[in-house]
Amino acid sequence: PLKLLQPKIVPKRLRTSQRKPREPQIPRSLIKEIFRHFVKMPVTRDAFKVVEKCSERYFKQLSDDLEAYTHHAGRRTVEAADLEVLMRRQGLVTDKMPLNVLIENYLPLEYRKLLIPVAVSGNKLIPSK
Numbered sequence: 001p002l003k004l005l006q007p008k009i010v011p012k013r014l015r016t017s018q019r020k021p022r023e024p025q026i027p028r029s030l031i032k033e034i035f036r037h038f039v040k041m042p043v044t045r046d047a048f049k050v051v052e053k054c055s056e057r058y059f060k061q062l063s064d065d066l067e068a069y070t071h072h073a074g075r076r077t078v079e080a081a082d083l084e085v086l087m088r089r090q091g092l093v094t095d096k097m098p099l100n101v102l103i104e105n106y107l108p109l110e111y112r113k114l115l116i117p118v119a120v121s122g123n124k125l126i127p128s129k
Contacts, residue, residue: 031055062086
């Protein structure tokens, strides 16, 4: 007897891309805006590419250091104290230049209100912990 031909079953491919997963990046426009704010002069494209690469490496190292401090403390969440320790080690925060002064000098008022506790009526601190 003749065997009926059966269609050959082809396994479905998973729709995964062959590309490597990309790490999140800081938008180029943000880096450019911050850099232009502090430089206050024209910057060539080649120089900006170097600045962009340096800032990416800086933030990668910064996040790795914060992760190490958090693991060392036996926690899974980065806290403000970790960032302050890192800034002290980098020499940005000293006894003469505390973190609150840096916040007041470089951040806009909206962020200052979020980061620096302020006493309001009723002896309540905002932001509360």
